[in-house]
Amino acid sequence: MNRQDERPGQARPERPDMPPDNQYYPHHHKPHRPRRGFHPLRFLRTLLLLIICILLGYGALRYGPAIYQRLFGSGNTTWVSERFSEELKAQNELVVYQTTLTGQETVSQEAWLLGTVQKVSVPYSFTIHFTVDMNLAQVSVDAATGDIVVRLPKPVASYAKLTVDEDNMEKVDWLYPLTPERYAEIKNEIEQNLYDECASKQEYLDAAWESTVGNIQTLFQNVLTANESTITSAVNVVMDETLVGTGALTSAETVTDTTPQPDSE
Secondary structure (H helix, E strand, C coil): CCCCCCCCCCCCCCCCCCCCHHHHCCCCCCCCCCCCCCCHHHHHHHHHHHHHHHHHHHHHHHHHHHHHHHHHHHHHHHHHHHHHHHHHHHCCEEEEEEEEEEEEEEEEEEECCCEEEEEEEEEEEEEEEEEEEHHHCEEEECCCCCCEEEEECCCEEEEEEEEECHHHCEEECCCCCCCHHHHHHHHHHHHHHHHHHHHCCHHHHHHHHHHHHHHHHHHHHHHHHHCCCCCCCCEEEEECCCCCCCCCCCCCEECCCCCCCCCCC
């Protein structure tokens, strides 16, 4: 077997059929992989994928619960809405707001040539309640969002109470004595005027509706807790003025202190 010439720095191949190492690496250096340069198309593709992932994540957070509710939770939401509707109607007339006014009304009676023949100063407190007729409530499930929509009539002034402080009532009636009939007439006039003023006052109507929304949302949470429901649907309360009840009063109810009426002066 002939030996091949060996030169310094040349390694003998391990296998006869393999060429010497320096045939691959003549200068005893292994080749380096070329460095990858900047590729705009690759960068744009990576950036596009990142944007798509962000949009998908946002969409899942924003619309995922609603989509899940429509696909898998609509039955439970409908069941809860039915229980909620029953609970609302059980409230009948729900008192949502009340306010009390205090003041003094002076009523006088004039006579020709004699001038003022009767003058009565009536101190009072007047309390009025605003209610919502829950028997007219309409509950439905929004198919687009899965939220529960409650349509209610607007609050109305339903109960009023006028209390007269007869201990501090002042009157001058020596020429024209104050009769029980005239006294009752004066009270009726005071209560009707106060009722009409308060029943249409926008400040009270706005406060009554705001209280109504808060009461409905609290009642809905109570229904969820009582039925151990975990639905995430929101409650949207809508005022529907086409829903008109028959329980609204047109006049106030008078309650007078039982203190005896002072004698005429």
